[in-house]
Amino acid sequence: VIVGGGTAGCVLAYRLSESATNTVLLIEAGPPISGLMSRIPAALDFALHDDRFNWCYTTDPEPYMGNRRMSCPRGRVLGGSSSINGMQFVRGNPNDFDSWAAKGLDTWSYSHCLPYFKRMERFQRGGDDYRGDHGPLHVSPASIQTPLDQAFLDAALQAGHGYSEDNNGFRQDGFGLSDKNTYRGRRWGAFDAYLKPALKRENLHVETDCLTHRIIFDKKSAIGVEYDLRGEVIQVYAEKEVLISGGSINSPHLLLLSGIGDTEQLKHHGLPVVQHLPGVGKNLQDHLDLRIQVKCKEPVSHFPSTKGIGRLAAGLRWLVTRSGVCATNLLDVAGYICSRAELEFPNIQSTFMAIAASYDGSHSFAGHGYQAHIDLMKPTSRGSIKLQSANPKKAPSILFNYLQAEEDRRAVIEGFKLTRVLLAQQSFDKFRDGELLPGSSVNTDEEILAWAKVSGETEY
Structure with a gap:
């Protein structure tokens, strides 16, 4: 029995059902992926807005981010977050x-x-x-889509950064073209790669739109799960194993609901304690994302493809040829750098978009622009997942504690300054028409941190 049909769940279902001696049940809280927009790489903002496929979690008030409740998108669909994310393929250093x-x-x-x-x-x-x-x-x-993409790559070299032929190959450090999970111009997630080819197997059964309530235990052994099958609460038992693959939010949440976690927290919510394990839900971490936006004085950005006839033309081109701006996630150039010399390997991911817009499209400049992203690769701030209720339909308490640690605050300041230097290079001279965000009023360390607290969001 596998709980969670996301990235890990799809892989597990595929591999375990390869053996005809195994009978596998995969339980997913969300539906199968569907709809044209879920396939178009450039339409990733639609996926982030679509509550059919997204848990649409929000954090508790983040104490180091101005007490904001921040968006925490997670896939609630076959393929999980690989069905709604930005499709960047990064192995890690x-x-x-x-x-x-x-x-x-x-x-x-x-x-x-x-x-x-x-x-x-x-x-x-x-x-x-x-x-x-x-x-x-x-x-x-990726490939160079606009003159702005080339300008960013040239600027990185002009600023003294290295070049990488393949960020997922011999050398991650440096700037180069990024990799993405797309195939023939469309999104290619864990569902496409693993689960879809396995669906024809008679020994694999998939239940969708089924919320798992708890793990069933016989003393200390997990023997099954209880879940909601479209209004009917049923129990299913495993002959071999129960595998929990709900991701960094839902796996600890389910363990807590099942009586695995800190005794005090479990008793507070009236849950029977199966095992006191205080580490469940602890050590939560996430990558913070910040972006510097610049107005562009040349009409060479992706902006015309976001509205009106330009958007229609881009969509038609994708439908006919699976090419053009719609076939990219817009993050075509990326770099991995150290924010200071004494670091042994990169702590900043620097990515670029030839448009001035937020990931979910909610904060976009209505004109030609571009932006460079500052992403913390090695955050040291730690948060937690906790219960808000014993009701499995109630979302958990999510707290990342972004910018809690001094090292993260230092990385933000250093990364911001390096990015401004990069955007000030000669290759951008013919395009640069003034900084939109955060603007010329943000310069000191204190001002940079104050801006980060109100502007930062999850890199997801």
Whole structure:
């Protein structure tokens, strides 16, 4: 029994049902993915607004972000968050994996994980020592879409940053073209790569629109789950295992609802304690995203494709040829940099969009513009998932504590200054027409942090 049909759940269902001796039940709270907009890479803002496929969580008031309740989008659909996210394909820095191995997790070294990375992917440019070309997950390299994309890449080199031929290959550090989970111009998520090919197997059963209420235990052993099957609460029992793959929000939430967690919290909500495990829901972390927006004096951005006839033309081109601006997630150039010299490997992801807009489209400049993103790759602030109620239909308490740690605040300030230097390079001279956000009034460390608190959002 697998609870959660997201990225991990799709992989588990595919792999476990390969053996005819296994009978697999996959339970997903959301529906199957559907609709044209869910397939168009550039329409990712529609996915983030669509509550059919999104849990639409919000955080508790974030104490270091002006007590804002911040958006926390999570996929509630087959394929999970891979069905609604920004489609960027980033493995992570090899040093991250090796640092885990150095702490005793030998099988998490980069050299040990690399064969699995290669087995997973089907890289459009072909395989090599670092990339795979026979896996189920299509990975497509980006291409330069506008003169602004090229200007950003040139600016990075002019500012003294390195160049990377492949950020997921030999060298992550530096700037280059990004990779994305698209195939022939459309989104390619975990559902497409893993679950869809397995649906024809008679030993795999998939239940959608079914909210799991709790794990059923026999003493200390998980033996089944209780879930809502379209209004009817039923129980199902596993002959072998119960696998929880609800992601970083819903997995700890389900464990808590099932009596696994801190005794005091469980008793407060009237839940029987199966196991006192105070770490459940702790150590929550997320990548904060900030963006500097600039007005563009040349008509070379993606803005015309967002409205009116331009939008219609872009959509028609995608329908006919699966190409053009709609076939990209707009994040075609990316870099990985250290915010200061003494760091051993990158702590900032720097991405670029040839349009001035937020990820969900809610804060967009009505004109030609561009923006550079400052994303914290190694946040040290920690939050938690807690129960708000014993009712499984009630969302959990989510608190990331963004910018709680001094190191994160320092990285924001350093990353902001580096990004401004990059955007001030010669390659942007013919395009730059003044900074839109945060504007010329933000300069000191205190002003940068004050702006970050009111403008930062999840990198998701």
